[in-house]
Amino acid sequence: MDTPPPRRIAFIGGGNMASALIGGLLRAGRDPAVITVVEPSEAQRDKLAQAFCIQAQPDADARLADAATVVWAVKPQLFAEAAAPCVPFVGAALQVSVMAGVRCAAVARASGSARVVRAMPNMPALIGQGIAGLFATAEVEDAARTEVDALFAPTGASLWLPCEADLDAVTALSGSGPAYVYYFLEAMMQAAVEMGLTEAQGRLLAQHTFAGATALAQQSPLPPHELRAQVTSRGGTTFAAISSLDDSGVKAAFVKALHAARQRAAELGRA
Template sequence: MNNTLAFIGGGNMASAILGGLLRAGRTPASLLVVEPYEPQRQKLAAELGLQALAAPDASLARASLVVWAVKPQLFAEAAAPCAGLLGHALQLSVMAGIRSDAIARATGSERVVRSMPNTPALIGQGIAGLFARAAVTAEDRQQVETVLAPTGRTVWVEQESDLDAVTALSGSGPAYFFYVVEALVQAAQDMGLSEAQGRELALATCAGAAALALQSGESPSVLRERVTSKGGTTYAALSAMQAAGVGPAIVQAVKAAQQRARELGEEFAPSLPAAPASTGAA
């Protein structure tokens, strides 16, 4: 069975996946990468030993799975020269906002999986929401999970619209975390600690709390209550947050991100012509 994987786009997310696949035993010869930006092609060659193509060619027809990893606004431009080469292949998109029907129309394949990863994927600690169109088989799903395994965890959703919520929660989530850490570091400095001390304390505390929550079978509210003694320091801090409306503000912020993800999905839904019949063998 053909085992070639093709990547359209060779940027940071693609590089994270490619690096993981190579570490897991994939050979460079089984990976095709199309990356028009010459400095990035040089980086792929230097760091991963991959010779990327500057533009698509007939070799793409060998691919059994195609990973779309270009910026969403460049999808139509990237897909056009691939038309007729990819219709037989499973399509995996890590592009934000591009709906699966646009990908199916552009590639000629109904076997489309959309993924919404996040930036910790770059160090193998990410989580990605996945949606599969009806034509995607159980074997296809397993292949997608294997390809994304080097980037972290995966969660399947039943409806494509659920990816807007995934985008808002985990896709944008690292930025929320960094925002909170910024505030903690500022508080540390206001209280007389150095920026370096505040950063180390804040990051270690957040990492430890996340690890504890992941290992515990109890809810975050129970874990919070266990370190909150009435009249104590944690109680004082949480009371101040509640008075400032921090909890509802976070919920409102995440819902705003969901709405924007929905809007971007409409903006990035290009009127692409249907791809011609594929020249590749199934």
């Protein structure tokens, strides 16, 4: 029996997120020859060639029609412009979009394919430690979901969601989430300097504290509030800090901030 030809995958846009996915596929053993990239920037095409030995093409053409999967990885505001020249070639493929805020219906309309998976990855995908929320339209078959799992697995963890609207919450939690962590790191570093440490010392202490505390939470069966209780003895230093945070309403303000992010994600999806 003849072996079927390898499934080809095309990326529209060859920037940061596409590079994270392509790098992951290659590390997982995918043949670079099955990957097509449409990328108008010559500098970016050179980067792809150097990093991955992939010859990206500046424009869409009939070679795209061989792709079983098309990954949309352009900025959301450039989607319509990027899609127009691809439309004649991509209608039979599974469409995977990593574009923030672009609804499945919009991808289906622009591509001519109802088989759409929408993903919300996050920035640590660039180092294989991201988490992606995934949603598939009803037309996406199980084999295609498996293909999508293989696409995102090298970039970190992933989570399938039953409703597309859940992706707005994912955007608020993990999509925007790295910025919240950096915000807290900034605050810890500012306090470090105010208390006489150097910025570098503050950064080292703050980063290791985040990494270590998160790793411990991942390994522990205890919920975060119990882990916190373990380092908070009444009248002690941590107690003083948490009491100060509570007096300033920091937790409530943080929860409100995530609601604002989800609201904005929903608005952008409607735009």
